[in-house]
Amino acid sequence: xxxxxxxxxxxxxxxxxxxxxxxxxxxxxxxxxxxxxxxxxxxxxxxxxxxxxxxxxxxxxxxxxxxxxxxxxxxxxxxxxxxxxxxxxxxxxxxxxxxxxxxxxxxxxxxxxxxxxxxxxxxxxxxxxxxxxxxxxxxxxxxxxxxxxxxxxxxxxxxxxxxxxxxxxxxxxxxxxxxxxxxxxxxxxxxxxxxxxxxxxxxxxxxxxxxxxxxxxxxxxxxxxxxxxxxxxxxxxxxxxxxxxxxxxxxxxxxx
Amino acid sequence: xxxxxxxxxxxxxxxxxxxxxxxxxxxxxxxxxxxxxxxxxxxxxxxxxxxxxxxxxxxxxxxxxxx
Numbered sequence: 001x002x003x004x005x006x007x008x009x010x011x012x013x014x015x016x017x018x019x020x021x022x023x024x025x026x027x028x029x030x031x032x033x034x035x036x037x038x039x040x041x042x043x044x045x046x047x048x049x050x051x052x053x054x055x056x057x058x059x060x061x062x063x064x065x066x067x068x069x070x071x072x073x074x075x076x077x078x079x080x081x082x083x084x085x086x087x088x089x090x091x092x093x094x095x096x097x098x099x100x101x102x103x104x105x106x107x108x109x110x111x112x113x114x115x116x117x118x119x120x121x122x123x124x125x126x127x128x129x130x131x132x133x134x135x136x137x138x139x140x141x142x143x144x145x146x147x148x149x150x151x152x153x154x155x156x157x158x159x160x161x162x163x164x165x166x167x168x169x170x171x172x173x174x175x176x177x178x179x180x181x182x183x184x185x186x187x188x189x190x191x192x193x194x195x196x197x198x199x200x201x202x203x204x205x206x207x208x209x210x211x212x213x214x215x216x217x218x219x220x221x222x223x224x225x226x227x228x229x230x231x232x233x234x235x236x237x238x239x240x241x242x243x244x245x246x247x248x249x250x251x252x253x254x255x256x
Numbered sequence: 257x258x259x260x261x262x263x264x265x266x267x268x269x270x271x272x273x274x275x276x277x278x279x280x281x282x283x284x285x286x287x288x289x290x291x292x293x294x295x296x297x298x299x300x301x302x303x304x305x306x307x308x309x310x311x312x313x314x315x316x317x318x319x320x321x322x323x
Binding site: 019020021022023026029042043044045046047048050053054055056057058059069070072082086087089090092157158184204206207 | 262263264284289290292295315319320321323
């Protein structure tokens with residue numbers, strides 16, 4: 001049976017979404033798409049450094065990959081909305097990741113401004129994927145104002161700490177009526193598998209792949225972990241016990 | 257001469273400078289950037305037709321790697 005993830009008008013058969021930041025060379029980007037099967041990638045909009053122009057990242061993203069421009073750099077809803085409109089007008093499609101950050105140490109998102117931006121952009125026809133601190137109340141409010149999915153963080157961006165917010169993510173998943181995508185802080189494939197075992201619909205990984213010694217293999221490892229976690233979740237995970245639950249019968253022993 | 261803000265920096269430009277001229281001077285290909293002039297996106301085809309005026313705010317943007 002196909003286990004397709006629907007977000008907006010798109011369907012995804014791969015539940016690993018990837019970022020394009022921090023790669024040592026941009027040529028790795030199509031390679032990690034090939035090795036992982038990831039079907040959606042994030043990118044950022046920035047001023048060109050006129051003294052040292054960087055390349056356009058879009059040239060490296062395969063055509064069949066859904067573009068998910070983020071609003072990084074935005075400090076409030078107004079700035080995020082501006083970035084979203086620019087991205088759509090230049091042909092990036094109508095998917096947008098709301099990323100509103102004022103905290104430069106932990107890069108924690110501003111949940112309040114994110115709700116404001118989500119409300120306006122979803123009314124304006126965007127498929128909004130807001131990135132938030134893992135607060136179940138915020139997640140519910142975002143659903144109410146039209147978010148197509150909700151993206152709670154596992155731990156600070158690039159920290160590799162994994163699912164520090166696990167208990168909150170569990171509650172978010174329990175209450176969710178839209179897909180939940182764990183984004184940020186996922187440092188190992190086992191973190192990604194755990195998120196999927198918990199019932200997350202997808203994960204977004206950037207730093208852990210880009211910073212790996214071999215990003216191509218790491219992307220594949222993450223993809224396999226996401227598949228394993230999802231399969232486990234669908235198969236019905238067992239509860240945890242304090243006492244042992246014998247695997248071999250406790251009767252009929254040879255030596256009584 | 258006119259004063260135009262380009263990516264936040266005020267610069268002195270000659271009268272009758274087009275956006276395309278600025279891109280060409282900086283060796284920036286128009287297809288690789290997004291141009292926003294006074295908060296309005298300028299289409300690629302219009303870049304040579306847009307003459308900058310004193311006090312304009314020009315943003316030359318590009319998509320870069322990001323998470």
